[in-house]
Amino acid sequence: MKLLNYVNGQWREGTGPGETLIDPVTGEELAKISSQGIDIETALVFARTRGGPSLRQFTYAQRAEMLGKIADALAANHDEYFRISLLNLGANQADASFDVDGAIYTMKYYAKIGRALAEGKMLKEGAPIPLSKTNAFAGQHFLMPAKGAAVFINAFNFPAWGLCEKAAPALLSGVPVVVKPASPTAWLTHRMVEDVVKAGILPEGAISIVCGSARDLLGHVREEDIVSFTGSADTAARIRSHVNVLRRSVRVNIEADSINSAILGADCSPGTDLFDLLTKEVVREMTLKAGQKCTTIRRVMVPRQHLKAFGDAVAARLASMKVGNPRNSEAKVGPVVNKGQQSSCFEGLAKLKEECEVLFGGDKDFQPLDADPQKSAFVQPALLSCKNGLDAKYVHDLEVFGPVATLVPYEGLGDLIAITRRGLGSLVASVFSDDASFIRETILGIGDLHGRILAINSAVGAQHTGHGNVVPSCLHGGPGRAGGGEELAGLRALLLYHRRFAVQGPVDCVTDLTGLCADTASLYS
Ligand code: NAP
Numbered sequence: 001m002k003l004l005n006y007v008n009g010q011w012r013e014g015t016g017p018g019e020t021l022i023d024p025v026t027g028e029e030l031a032k033i034s035s036q037g038i039d040i041e042t043a044l045v046f047a048r049t050r051g052g053p054s055l056r057q058f059t060y061a062q063r064a065e066m067l068g069k070i071a072d073a074l075a076a077n078h079d080e081y082f083r084i085s086l087l088n089l090g091a092n093q094a095d096a097s098f099d100v101d102g103a104i105y106t107m108k109y110y111a112k113i114g115r116a117l118a119e120g121k122m123l124k125e126g127a128p129i130p131l132s133k134t135n136a137f138a139g140q141h142f143l144m145p146a147k148g149a150a151v152f153i154n155a156f157n158f159p160a161w162g163l164c165e166k167a168a169p170a171l172l173s174g175v176p177v178v179v180k181p182a183s184p185t186a187w188l189t190h191r192m193v194e195d196v197v198k199a200g201i202l203p204e205g206a207i208s209i210v211c212g213s214a215r216d217l218l219g220h221v222r223e224e225d226i227v228s229f230t231g232s233a234d235t236a237a238r239i240r241s242h243v244n245v246l247r248r249s250v251r252v253n254i255e256a257d258s259i260n261s262a263i264l265g266a267d268c269s270p271g272t273d274l275f276d277l278l279t280k281e282v283v284r285e286m287t288l289k290a291g292q293k294c295t296t297i298r299r300v301m302v303p304r305q306h307l308k309a310f311g312d313a314v315a316a317r318l319a320s321m322k323v324g325n326p327r328n329s330e331a332k333v334g335p336v337v338n339k340g341q342q343s344s345c346f347e348g349l350a351k352l353k354e355e356c357e358v359l360f361g362g363d364k365d366f367q368p369l370d371a372d373p374q375k376s377a378f379v380q381p382a383l384l385s386c387k388n389g390l391d392a393k394y395v396h397d398l399e400v401f402g403p404v405a406t407l408v409p410y411e412g413l414g415d416l417i418a419i420t421r422r423g424l425g426s427l428v429a430s431v432f433s434d435d436a437s438f439i440r441e442t443i444l445g446i447g448d449l450h451g452r453i454l455a456i457n458s459a460v461g462a463q464h465t466g467h468g469n470v471v472p473s474c475l476h477g478g479p480g481r482a483g484g485g486e487e488l489a490g491l492r493a494l495l496l497y498h499r500r501f502a503v504q505g506p507v508d509c510v511t512d513l514t515g516l517c518a519d520t521a522s523l524y525s
Helices: 040-056 060-076 078-089 093-117 161-173 183-199 233-240 243-247 273-291 304-319 339-355 413-421 436-449 490-497 507-514
Strands: 005-007 010-012 019-022 029-033 122-130 137-145 150-153 177-180 207-209 226-230 251-255 260-264 297-303 331-333 356-361 382-386 404-410 426-432 450-456 475-478 485-488 498-506
Touching: 005 040, 005 183, 019 183, 029 183, 040 177, 040 207, 060 078, 060 093, 060 161, 060 183, 078 093, 078 183, 093 161, 093 183, 093 273, 093 490, 122 498, 122 507, 137 490, 137 507, 150 161, 161 177, 161 183, 161 226, 161 485, 161 490, 183 207, 226 233, 226 485, 226 490, 233 251, 251 475, 251 485, 260 273, 260 413, 273 297, 273 304, 273 331, 273 404, 273 426, 273 450, 297 304, 297 413, 304 356, 304 382, 304 404, 339 356, 339 382, 339 404, 404 413, 413 436, 426 436, 436 450, 485 490, 490 498, 498 507
Parallel strands: 150 177, 150 226, 177 207, 226 251, 260 297, 260 426, 297 404, 382 404, 426 450
Antiparallel strands: 005 010, 005 207, 019 029, 122 137, 137 498, 356 382, 426 475, 450 475, 475 485
């Protein structure tokens, strides 16, 4: 089976041998993809000139209706997405749900909150600004939908959610989407785009997909386009520094990798609810999607006096979880996406071991349940304990993209803040404590280097939404090595796909333009 590309309103087969998608449990070939021979420049022109104007004929509320119909079309094919997730990602029900149900939920969420914008061609930001004594001359800031294309270059680990969390705000803004999914798992994104196209909800040119290598894609993006990238920090650096992107000042949003932290407060002794809650959260984070989430906890900062007890508690839970073929209901932890990622995990683990003690797992020769180790791509979950704290290198710098976490002991608040900041910018940190002043001082110490901080005390307890769970109402992104991008956060996500400009002119002109704007009361609420 060769998956086709959808460009210029037509399904087109790429030429050449292309890349092969495999089942990470059996090693079987599933499909081929290729972008060779596809004219990416023309595809972008088609999106800009056909898709964009057609989308922008509608109001925000009408486009929100379209998102609702897209969510329904996707929900109708839910079981098929789980099947593909099992085959191409080795995803069990929980893993597939995190991606697929998360995708549909996010689409529904934007369908719902987008309706609040109602009529309008653009958005107004803030109140009119008097610029003359007589008030005849005034200023006003506006946000206009970009007249280019939203180009998505996505990571392999969220083929469904990665599409929807970006497409929902872009389409709601009136900006057409051109998605290039990561090659190893392009099938699921492809199938979702196919279902949306078949449902006939969007105008022609509003959605396109290119499967396979990005080839000369970045060479054809223009001033009006937005490139939204999710992936590793190395690829992010290449995209950011692409000569055409730099020369044209193309807006680029980067969601890159991140050494996320979870913090246990000194007040959370063994036996307390919060100690147990964080133990469960660390295990959940390590094992869900085999640790292949950008938000996964990589470092756990533990007060030195609780280090042994916490390590024992996490290791005991990990020991009770079987790793293997997701078709076997006993298996709770699935594979990483392919042999390449497996090797990369083993290499990363070897480096971590130079400065850590192994508390559990990480055995290269372990036997997965119901799977051939030669053909499959499993990594046994590994819990490590850092010997050097602040001075460690790999623990703070190296993202091992699999079921791997490291405990880092700390001695007091100053040490904790310094260690956490060594992540140099992360998507998320969690703080578990019943000491309000400890939580406050920790947030004040690390907030500027994080996109999101999850603070859990006993009153919140198990009601929290999860360290690694990205909810569309709150910001997703992070500074520094996390890429510096911002996504979601309710209607704020639309800012990426709009251009801010100020009009200074006769007060009538400002009032007239304001009349074309959607109600933006909910934009920053
Ligand atoms: P990756 O290797 O960096 O690839 C990401 C995407 O970039 C893929 O679609 C890839 O295409 C494409 N790409 C590679 N080289 C390119 C180039 N020179 N020009 C244009 N596109 C290029 O990342 P990955 O291995 O798929 O994903 C795992 C990483 O993503 C992890 O580090 C994880 O932390 C990060 N991630 C971050 C977030 C977040 O929101 N911050 C979310 C999920 C994942 P091909 O697949 O065809 O090479």
